[in-house]
Amino acid sequence: MSLDTAILPTDPEALRAFALACQAELAAANGKLGATTMELATTADELRAARAAVQFTRLEIEKLKMQLAKLRRMQFGRSSERLNRQIEQLELQLEELETAEAQAEAKAEASGQASTRPERMKPKRRPLPDHLPRQDILHEPPDACTCSACGAGMSKLGEDVTEVLDYVPGRFQVLRHVRPKYACKRCDRITQAPAPALPIPRGRPSAALLAHVLVAKYCDHLPLYRQSTIYARDGLDLDRSTLADWVGQAAWLLDPIVGRIRAHVFAAEKIHGDDTPVPVLAPGTGKTKTGRAWVYVRDDRPFCGTAPPAAAFFYSPDRKGERPHEHLQGFTGFLQADA
Numbered sequence: 001m002s003l004d005t006a007i008l009p010t011d012p013e014a015l016r017a018f019a020l021a022c023q024a025e026l027a028a029a030n031g032k033l034g035a036t037t038m039e040l041a042t043t044a045d046e047l048r049a050a051r052a053a054v055q056f057t058r059l060e061i062e063k064l065k066m067q068l069a070k071l072r073r074m075q076f077g078r079s080s081e082r083l084n085r086q087i088e089q090l091e092l093q094l095e096e097l098e099t100a101e102a103q104a105e106a107k108a109e110a111s112g113q114a115s116t117r118p119e120r121m122k123p124k125r126r127p128l129p130d131h132l133p134r135q136d137i138l139h140e141p142p143d144a145c146t147c148s149a150c151g152a153g154m155s156k157l158g159e160d161v162t163e164v165l166d167y168v169p170g171r172f173q174v175l176r177h178v179r180p181k182y183a184c185k186r187c188d189r190i191t192q193a194p195a196p197a198l199p200i201p202r203g204r205p206s207a208a209l210l211a212h213v214l215v216a217k218y219c220d221h222l223p224l225y226r227q228s229t230i231y232a233r234d235g236l237d238l239d240r241s242t243l244a245d246w247v248g249q250a251a252w253l254l255d256p257i258v259g260r261i262r263a264h265v266f267a268a269e270k271i272h273g274d275d276t277p278v279p280v281l282a283p284g285t286g287k288t289k290t291g292r293a294w295v296y297v298r299d300d301r302p303f304c305g306t307a308p309p310a311a312a313f314f315y316s317p318d319r320k321g322e323r324p325h326e327h328l329q330g331f332t333g334f335l336q337a338d339a
Contacts, residue, residue, distance in 0.1 A: 054101070054104070057097055057100070057101055058101075060097055061094060061097050061098060061101075064090050064093060064094045064097070065094065067090055068087060068090050068091065068094070071086055071087050071090070088223075089281050089282075091223060091225040091240070092223055092281055093281070094240075095223060095224045095225065095240055095243075095244045095247075098240075098241055098244035098245065098248070099244045099245075099247045099248040099251065100248060101248065102244060102245040102246075102247070102248025102249050103248035103249065103251045103252045104248075105248070105249075106248065106249040106252040106253075107252050110252070125204075126237060128163050128165055128174050128204070129235050129236065131235060132172055132173055132174050132235075133173045133174070134173070134174045134175075134176050135166075135173055135174070135175055135176065136176045136178050137175055137176065137177050137178065137196075138178050138180075139177060139178065139179045139193035139194075139196065140180065140193060141180075141182065141191045141192055141193045143182075143191050144180070144182050144191065147184035147185075147186065147187065147189055147191075148189075148191070149184065149187055149189045150184060150186050150187045150189070152184050152185050152186035152187065153184075153185050154182035154183065154184055154185070154191065155182065155183055155185055156180055156181065156182055156183075157181040157182060157183045157190065158180070158181050159178055159179060159180040159181060160178075160179045160181070160192070160195075161176055161177065161178050161179075162176075162177040162179075162195060162196070162198075163175070163176055163177075163204075164177065164198065164204060164205070164206045165204045165205055165206065165209055165236075166206040166208055166209055167206070167208050167209040167212045168208070169212075171234075172209075172231075172234055172236060175206060177195070177196050179192055179193045179194075179195065180192070180193075199249075199250065199253060200246065200249050200250075203246070203249070205246055210246060210250045213227065213243060213246060213247060213250075214247065214250055217247065224240045224243040224244055224247065225240045227243060228240045228243060261310050261311075261312055262312040264298065264307075264308075264310050265296050265297070265298045265310050265311065265312040266296070266312070266328070266330065266331045268298040268300070268307065268333055269333040269334065270333050270334040270335070270336060271296050271297060271298050271331070271333065271334075271335055271336070272296070272297045272299070272335075272336045272337070273294070273295065273296045273297075273324065273335050273336070273337045274294075274295055274337055274338070275292050275293065275294045275295070275319065275324075276292070276293050276295075277290050277291070277292060277293075278290070278291050278292065278293045278315075279291075280317070289317075291315060291316065291317050291318075292315070292316045292317070292318065292319050292323070293313065293314075293315055294313065294314040294315070294316065294323065294324065294327060295311055295312070295313050295314075296311065296312045296314075296327065296328075297309070297310075297311045298310050298311075312327075314327050
């Protein structure tokens with residue numbers, strides 16, 4: 001209803017009813033506007049909180065870098081052994097913060113959200129070393145010989161090459177994804193195969209290299225700063241921050257697999273659960289604290305079950321009862337613990 005286009009009635013009672021209807025419509029519009037304003041305010045508050053959290057992480061990273069630089073300058077004294085331990089603990093905390101930051105950034109990009117990571121100085125991308133062997137993988141378009149538009153022959157224009165750093169057990173190599181371009185001799189139409197899908201968009205590592213870095217870090221307990229030193233012996237200059245970024249994005253890629261494994265475990269009629277203490281570094285103190293690793297296992301093979309066995313792992317900094325309560329939300333079967 002609009003006063004601009006409505007024909008006002010001449011009867012007083014009809015005019016009164018018309019005015020009341022206009023007031024009701026205005027009140028409803030104001031209510032919707034207020035709700036929209038509250039939603040926008042809530043979204044803005046959440047965005048500000050996310051940015052504040054990221055900014056806090058960046059400040060922690062810069063603080064740790066300054067502490068590392070100071071300790072390295074003090075390293076060659078009588079207490080160099082103690083300083084070396086402090087440096088190693090700070091290196092571990094720093095790589096964990098950078099890994100978590102990269103994982104959050106990958107999640108935000110995948111969900112279409114604006115990046116909350118502040119601008120920072122990124123390591124300059126260096127070309128992959130020339131001494132590494134190259135292996136070409138040719139991606140030919142399906143219509144490389146005959147133009148699909150007019151049927152004429154195609155001539156090669158050139159090619160685009162994407163170099164990806166790969167790891168074969170015991171050595172590194174470079175995979176060259178070569179994508180020739182072809183142009184139609186009659187209608188100038190250009191064709192080319194699409195770029196290959198990579199584990200990390202615009203990234204340099206192959207899936208094999210990412211798997212190697214993750215296994216070395218989490219299975220072989222080899223911190224990223226030590227891996228960086230090892231790779232340098234092969235002539236590869238891979239910064240710890242670069243490796244941490246790879247690990248964070250790989251962790252985001254593996255999240256769906258972790259979720260499916262946990263869902264499979266907790267869908268069982270009975271599971272086995274236990275926790276065990278694990279020493280955790282307390283950076284800056286030279287000491288360790290005790291955390292807890294929780295495991296829930298599904299294994300029906302002794303009872304002739306056909307479901308594949310699986311285990312779900314969780315970590316917590318303490319042994320409070322709320323931890324397993326949180327893990328077991330939605331589980332309705334039997335839990336067996338301590339035999």
